[in-house]
Amino acid sequence: MSTTPASQATAGAASAAPVGSSGGGSGLHLDGVYRVFPGGVVAVEDVNLHIANGEYVVFLGPSGCGKTTTLRMIGGHDEPSQGTISLDGEILNGVTPAKRPVTTVFQHFALFPHRNVLQNVAFGLKMRGIGKVEREKQARDAIDLVGLGQMANRKPRELSSGQQQRVALSRVLVTRPKAILLDEPFGDLDRLLQLRMRVELRALQRDLGITFIHVTHNQEEALSMADRIVVMDDGRLQQVGTPTDLARHPKNVFVAKFMGDNNTIRGPVVESRDGVVTVQGKLLRGAVRGDLPVGQETAMTIRASAVQVSTSPEAAAVNAGRARLNFAEYLGDSVKLHLDVQGEPFLAKVDEARYAEIRAFEGQDVTVSWNLEDGQLLEL
Amino acid sequence: MEAAEAMLGDATMSGAVLATTGPRRSGWVTLGWAGPGALWLLVFLIAPVTMIVLASFWTKTNTGFDAFKWTFSNYGRLFDTVVYREVLVDTLKNAFIVLVLCLLIAYPVAYFLAVCIKSIRLQIALFIVVLAPFWTAYVIRIIAWYPILGRQGAINYGLEKLGIISAPLDFLLFSNFAVVLALVQLYVLFMVTPIFFQLATIDQSAVEAARDLGASPYKVFREVILPLSLPGVLIGCIFVFVLVMGEFATVQIIGGNQIQSVGTIVRSYYTNIDLPAAAAGSSILVAVMMIGVAVLLRFAKLREAV
Numbered sequence: 154m155s156t157t158p159a160s161q162a163t164a165g166a167a168s169a170a171p172v173g174s175s176g177g178g179s180g181l182h183l184d185g186v187y188r189v190f191p192g193g194v195v196a197v198e199d200v201n202l203h204i205a206n207g208e209y210v211v212f213l214g215p216s217g218c219g220k221t222t223t224l225r226m227i228g229g230h231d232e233p234s235q236g237t238i239s240l241d242g243e244i245l246n247g248v249t250p251a252k253r254p255v256t257t258v259f260q261h262f263a264l265f266p267h268r269n270v271l272q273n274v275a276f277g278l279k280m281r282g283i284g285k286v287e288r289e290k291q292a293r294d295a296i297d298l299v300g301l302g303q304m305a306n307r308k309p310r311e312l313s314s315g316q317q318q319r320v321a322l323s324r325v326l327v328t329r330p331k332a333i334l335l336d337e338p339f340g341d342l343d344r345l346l347q348l349r350m351r352v353e354l355r356a357l358q359r360d361l362g363i364t365f366i367h368v369t370h371n372q373e374e375a376l377s378m379a380d381r382i383v384v385m386d387d388g389r390l391q392q393v394g395t396p397t398d399l400a401r402h403p404k405n406v407f408v409a410k411f412m413g414d415n416n417t418i419r420g421p422v423v424e425s426r427d428g429v430v431t432v433q434g435k436l437l438r439g440a441v442r443g444d445l446p447v448g449q450e451t452a453m454t455i456r457a458s459a460v461q462v463s464t465s466p467e468a469a470a471v472n473a474g475r476a477r478l479n480f481a482e483y484l485g486d487s488v489k490l491h492l493d494v495q496g497e498p499f500l501a502k503v504d505e506a507r508y509a510e511i512r513a514f515e516g517q518d519v520t521v522s523w524n525l526e527d528g529q530l531l532e533l
Numbered sequence: 534m535e536a537a538e539a540m541l542g543d544a545t546m547s548g549a550v551l552a553t554t555g556p557r558r559s560g561w562v563t564l565g566w567a568g569p570g571a572l573w574l575l576v577f578l579i580a581p582v583t584m585i586v587l588a589s590f591w592t593k594t595n596t597g598f599d600a601f602k603w604t605f606s607n608y609g610r611l612f613d614t615v616v617y618r619e620v621l622v623d624t625l626k627n628a629f630i631v632l633v634l635c636l637l638i639a640y641p642v643a644y645f646l647a648v649c650i651k652s653i654r655l656q657i658a659l660f661i662v663v664l665a666p667f668w669t670a671y672v673i674r675i676i677a678w679y680p681i682l683g684r685q686g687a688i689n690y691g692l693e694k695l696g697i698i699s700a701p702l703d704f705l706l707f708s709n710f711a712v713v714l715a716l717v718q719l720y721v722l723f724m725v726t727p728i729f730f731q732l733a734t735i736d737q738s739a740v741e742a743a744r745d746l747g748a749s750p751y752k753v754f755r756e757v758i759l760p761l762s763l764p765g766v767l768i769g770c771i772f773v774f775v776l777v778m779g780e781f782a783t784v785q786i787i788g789g790n791q792i793q794s795v796g797t798i799v800r801s802y803y804t805n806i807d808l809p810a811a812a813a814g815s816s817i818l819v820a821v822m823m824i825g826v827a828v829l830l831r832f833a834k835l836r837e838a839v
């Protein structure tokens with residue numbers, strides 16, 4: 154009981170601290186962060202990242218790549234084995250979650266099952282020693298904000314998962330954190346609700362201007378919501394960039410593959426002339442802008458939507474080839490072609506209007522080609 | 534004794550009722566599942582209790598009882614003797630003391646096992662160690678107090694050797710103190726087990742969320758862990774209360790002739806071939822236990838509403 158005013162005082166002092174009091178500037182900094190679990194599992198390796206205040210950042214990566222571990226270290230539920238984490242110049246290492254000005258929306262919401270919606274939302278304020286009347290007023294406002302005003306007296310188990318999600322969100326919002334951490338916030342929601350919550354969450358974040366750090370393994374979700382995406386694999390940052398950066402200019406083979414709808418050609422450079430190199434894949438050969446010595450092993454990528462598909466039989470030697478059309482997948486606004494270059498899968502995307510024409514070629518060969526400018530080199 | 538057994542069955546049942554809130558299935562399937570259990574309860578719980586209640590209205594005769602002459606006088610006889618009333622109150626008091634002591638010991642143990650120990654294997658290993666006393670026979674566990682608490686027992690011997698006392702302490706054995714001690718030792722596990730399992734089911738992320746929202750370790754316990762562990766506490770309390778209320782063997786062995794419980798009184802009526810009075814004593818005991826359990830459940834409901 155007596156601890157609450159004290160922790161409130163410290164929290165107040167933390168937010169009032171001058172920017173840059175102990176190295177780093179404004180925003181969240183991760184410097185050389187490692188997390189090695191007992192037994193030698195390196196979950197996070199050499200992460201360096203700056204997240205500006207008010208930014209919406211999405212951590213994206215396959216299962217087990219270290220996203221949750223990174224988030225937990227920012228939230229204070231885990232400590233880095235090495236490296237520092239700081240927020241607005243203040244080092245967070247060793248600070249308990251209770252005293253960090255960041256709050257987490259947990260993967261399965263982690264609502265208190267024995268408390269009703271109002272009590273759940275008011276919890277953070279209660280812990281800060283705010284009186285019952287005041288905290289319930291603020292909690293009610295937060296519940297109204299997410300449209301659950303009618304359900305203030307329900308227990309979490311009496312809510313749908315979408316409603317629980319909103320409760321979890323407003324429970325965090327009332328404490329006015331500097332950053333909100335969300336671990337797979339849409340994991341428990343059906344697809345339609347996911348799409349709606351994306352819009353709502355993003356709008357909310359814009360209104361509040363609070364930093365959101367969101368973890369997911371769904372690239373579509375990342376692309377649609379993020380100011381910046383952080384792609385992780387195997388504990389390491391693979392690429393950090395805007396959604397358009399990542400969609401158009403994946404940096405390495407992993408990112409190109411993980412972002413989906415990219416074709417990669419991997420193999421030695423067979424020709425290098427006038428700033429253009431030719432990469433010889435198993436079957437396809439691609440020219441791309443770049444400067445690499447002949448014989449070097451490399452990789453290049455072409456987005457599926459940059460691939461041109463022709464049903465007439467002529468084919469050029471470079472940036473083109475014949476491919477078997479296995480399946481034309483109608484997506485409503487486009488058609489995704491699942492092609493096969495003698496065993497190698499290859500993707501193309503064409504306008505929806507060509508569906509009838511293309512579909513007639515299912516099971517037959519078509520010609521694929523792309524412009525020199527649309528290809529790009531990847532790091533291996 | 535029979536009454537105690539019967540109430541134990543009842544306590545288990547209340548536990549099951551607490552746990553199941555699933556959807557209702559209908560018709561023959563339900564009957565198929567519920568049938569054997571219902572039959573069991575009928576034969577081993579409802580029938581004997583009914584018999585005892587009926588027997589409490591029979592008339593005592595010099596040679597035994599007359600089952601065709603109905604009377605309330607058995608209850609009258611019991612309450613006319615000061616002893617029964619006093620012992621009933623003492624038994625309740627002892628049950629309450631044992632309950633509180635069991636709770637005070639069991640909760641920290643269960644908390645340590647379920648919350649502080651992170652490795653599941655170590656948890657199970659330590660839990661088995663906690664259960665170890667159950668590997669010895671009930672009577673041995675009680676008799677083992679003699680060489681510890683007796684006039685020439687370990688404690689008196691040690692204290693005398695150290696010069697702290699000059700004559701052996703008599704209150705250690707054949708006293709209410711000894712009875713309470715032995716009962717706590719016997720039944721504390723019935724408190725540890727349900728609390729342990731309840732604590733182990735608490736969602737760890739709810740604890741983390743509380744911490745995240747600014748709760749101090751004490752507040753995390755007070756606001757999240759304690760309320761979520763109450764169902765286990767409740768079941769443990771019902772177990773201990775019901776078992777201790779019905780006790781007579783421990784009371785007799787450890788309390789000697791000094792200490793009595795409702796159980797020992799019922800037994801002495803029984804050995805004096807006063808079956809109707811024994812039945813009346815048991816019926817009252819069952820009624821008191823049911824009231825006690827109802828109070829505990831009511832208390833739990835109140836807590837949940839807060």
Ligand SMILES: Nc1ncnc2c1ncn2[C@@H]1O[C@H](COP(=O)(O)OP(=O)(O)OP(=O)(O)O)[C@@H](O)[C@H]1O
Pocket residue numbers: 190191194195196214215216217218219220221222223370
């Ligand atoms: N407490 C722990 N002890 C040992 N290893 C752990 C622990 N927590 C996580 N790991 C390991 O660290 C790695 C990263 O785990 P993390 O939970 O961060 O993955 P993730 O990216 O969140 O995956 P997902 O998408 O499946 O949630 C995994 O290999 C995991 O097995």
Ligand SMILES: [Mg+2]
Pocket residue numbers: 220221222336
């Ligand atoms: Mg995760």
